[in-house]
Amino acid sequence: MQSKISTATQNKLSINYGAVIIGITILLNFASMSFFYSYGVFLKPLAEELGSSRTQASLPLMIFLFSMSFSAPFIGGLLDKYPIRRIIMTATSVMSVGLILLSQIQSHLQLYIIVSLFIGISIQGVGALATNKLLTNWFYRYRGLALGASAIGLSFAAMLMPILSAGLIASFGWRTSYGIFGLAIFLIVVPLVAYLVFTRPEDKGLIKDFNQQSANTTAADTEPLGINYSSRDILLSANFWKIIIVMGIPSGVLTAMVTHVVPYLSDIGFSDLQAATLFSTIGISALFGKVFWGWLIDRFDARIAILFALAIQAGGIWQFLISASYWQFTFASVVYGLGMASIPSFQGVLVAKAFGNTSFGKVFGYTLPGMLPFTLGLIYFSASVYDHLSSYDIAFYTFIGLFLFAALVTARLKLNKT
Structure with missing residues (x-):
């Protein structure tokens, strides 16, 4: 009797694990774009302290976009080859260090280097590329729905980060605010990813979409993986x-x-x-x-x-x-x-x-x-x-x-x- 209850409980819990994966990707998408959607709020106080023109202070966003885009093929290859959990944790740590380092900058050159080598290059390992790969592994017939729900995190970042940033800067200044963001992202995201993220549903004895036990898998539930393209x-x-x-x-x-x-x-x-x-x-x-x-x-x-x-x-x-x-x-x-x-x-x-x-x-x-x-x-x-x-x-x-x-x-x- 106890065995039947245990099995029923396991099945009940496993039904919703796809929602857990979607939830963590919402958080990851939010965290990954926190720098981008808050930078406009930081721009003026940062420019005033560094003696920047608006052009100089705006350049980091261009650097961010270039670094993010041209590092993506490399990050994508790593996501195909290694456990996604490991890539996300590493990229989140690098991004967090970058945000903390921003609180210590003294020159434009330091600003540009940190944005390109720490924040821009790590973003895809935290956000869109990593979350799309993870959700593609976990969902098949409801993949579009999962990807659409996950992208809500981007909208939340766009709506909330400017307000949150303005409040923190008013209370603590822009340097401390960057440090708070970096530390908060590391302390919240890394433990959750370590505990909750699995590269594939098979790693938890489940299959895509409905998260049924693997023993119940049918041919209709199995996605052809395709080939390894060079x-x-x-x-x-x-x-x-x-x-x-x-x-x-x-x-x-x-x-x-x-x-x-x-x-x-x-x-x-x-x-x-x-x-x-x-x-x-x-x-x-x-x-x-x-x-x-x-x-x-x-x-x-x-x-x-x-x-x-x-x-x-x-x-x-x-x-x-x-x-x-x-x-x-x-x-x-x-x-x-x-x-x-x-x-x-x-x-x-x-x-x-x-x-x-x-x-x-x-x-x-x-x-x-x-x-x-x-x-x-x-x-x-x-x-x-x-x-x-x-x-x-x-x-x-x-x-x-x-x-x-x-x-x-x-x-x-x-x-x-x-």
């Missing part, structure tokens, strides 16, 4: 470059909108508060949209779901062009935010469906530097258009055209049907 195979694959276009264009438009939408709204007559509120509306809409898109891509052909998301994003941009009142712009913000929420979950699903799970980390890692021309280029393009024409309209029309091009490429993607 770097050359990946970079010569037409499918890889199609994914770069399909995901790079929405990501590039997103970075441009994040950078320029508040100035755009201010230019056409809205107050700073109204412009900031409309920008926040995009983030709130995206927060609720992430799980929806994950659910959708699990139930329909991935290409159909992507086409739908691209159409909604283009519709949101078009609404920005034709709106005249505050409430029309609010609607535009909701529409665009809902559409762009698809990006985090779609990227991981596309890589898995195109290349399988064995080389997921390496392939996903290569997508990040591959997308960099879009993510940085469209920021510069938007600014250049405004500088020459005193209007963002041409940039917005270009975004709509790029979404159409991404839709044409989406139709030619070759993906596994399962």
Whole structure:
């Protein structure tokens, strides 16, 4: 009788372990982007103390993006080869040390070195790359839903870190605040990862999705792992470059909108508060949209779901062009935010469906530097258009055209049907 109770209890507990993995990835995504989403709050006091121009003080974010992108293939290869728990704990420790070291900097050179060698290079081992690899291992039929739920951590970071940072800086100053962040991330994340993270469900005697006992595994529950692709195979694959276009264009438009939408709204007559509120509306809409898109891509052909998301994003941009009142712009913000929420979950699903799970980390890692021309280029393009024409309209029309091009490429993607 005791044996039956023990078995029933074990099964009951194991049913929810997938939710535990999603929960820890939400935390990891939050922690990984804490530096990025709080840096704007630190920028002014940091610049004043170091005697920086705004350009000098803003340069670390560019360094961060480059370091994060170009270290991703290396980190992805490690995630494919070694236990994910070990990689996340190591990367979290490096990032935490970097944040603590920021509290001691005395020059711009020290700032740039720490951001590139400690924070930027470790981010993918804590956040998106590591969490996508972990969730791809743990989920199959509900992979999109898991990836979408995990990305909520990014939205929480965007909403909470500026407020939390401002409060800490007001109370303790920017140096102590960086030290607090570094120590808190290490003390919270590392023990939880050490105790809760397993590379695969098989490591706990479970299978993907429903976390049933391995003895109950059926052929329908088993995902084909794919093959081990070399770097050359990946970079010569037409499918890889199609994914770069399909995901790079929405990501590039997103970075441009994040950078320029508040100035755009201010230019056409809205107050700073109204412009900031409309920008926040995009983030709130995206927060609720992430799980929806994950659910959708699990139930329909991935290409159909992507086409739908691209159409909604283009519709949101078009609404920005034709709106005249505050409430029309609010609607535009909701529409665009809902559409762009698809990006985090779609990227991981596309890589898995195109290349399988064995080389997921390496392939996903290569997508990040591959997308960099879009993510940085469209920021510069938007600014250049405004500088020459005193209007963002041409940039917005270009975004709509790029979404159409991404839709044409989406139709030619070759993906596994399962």
